[in-house]
Amino acid sequence: MTLPRIGIDFDGVIIDHRPHKLRLAEALGFVLEPWQTNANVMERHLEDDSYRSVQKSLYGELTVQAPPVKDALETLARLPAELYVISARRPENVASARSWMAKHRLHDIVPEDRVIFCSSGKDKREHVERLGISIFLDDKIAYLDFLPERVRRVLFDEDDVMARLAVPPQMETAASWPEFELLVSGGEREPTRRSGA
Numbered sequence: 152m153t154l155p156r157i158g159i160d161f162d163g164v165i166i167d168h169r170p171h172k173l174r175l176a177e178a179l180g181f182v183l184e185p186w187q188t189n190a191n192v193m194e195r196h197l198e199d200d201s202y203r204s205v206q207k208s209l210y211g212e213l214t215v216q217a218p219p220v221k222d223a224l225e226t227l228a229r230l231p232a233e234l235y236v237i238s239a240r241r242p243e244n245v246a247s248a249r250s251w252m253a254k255h256r257l258h259d260i261v262p263e264d265r266v267i268f269c270s271s272g273k274d275k276r277e278h279v280e281r282l283g284i285s286i287f288l289d290d291k292i293a294y295l296d297f298l299p300e301r302v303r304r305v306l307f308d309e310d311d312v313m314a315r316l317a318v319p320p321q322m323e324t325a326a327s328w329p330e331f332e333l334l335v336s337g338g339e340r341e342p343t344r345r346s347g348a
């Protein structure tokens with residue numbers, strides 16, 4: 152049996168930046184609710200300079216201290232798939248991601264040669280096409296939107312942003328890693344859709 156190839160985003164899907172985002176925003180004078188730190192909306196809740204400064208710390212020196220997303224590593228280890236981690240990070244922020252991966256032994260689950268860094272969200276598409284990836288999990292709607300239509304695009308949505316934003320109907324959503332696992336193993340299962348607010 153050939154295993155399906157699944158592509159997984161890194162930031163906000165495997166590594167959890169939320170505690171750092173809340174703390175950094177607060178230090179800059181912005182008290183955010185947890186959902187306001189979501190990658191799809193955080194920019195709207197901070198001033199430009201503050202947003203840039205938060206991003207710089209998160210993807211730089213703070214990366215290695217960030218915890219894994221709940222159940223991420225355990226579930227990844229169980230998925231019946233050939234896994235690829237495809238992350239859009241600037242070149243200067245790749246070393247911190249690699250340190251995190253080494254610290255959490257990610258390469259015991261996803262071999263190092265299946266971890267790909269590209270410089271923009273748009274660039275994920277060419278890797279997805281080249282590798283024949285059939286399912287992609289990402290926390291950014293815009294990045295999933297760049298992917299080919301034949302790919303099952305799954306929005307990782309721990310913050311329930313789909314209740315607040317227009318998620319394109321062709322995208323599926325998983326509110327947690329166990330939900331993603333169910334979706335992968337259930338094949339044709341209808342995606343969970345909550346009512347919009």
Ligand SMILES: [Mg+2]
Nearest residue numbers: 160162163290
């Ligand atoms: Mg992400």
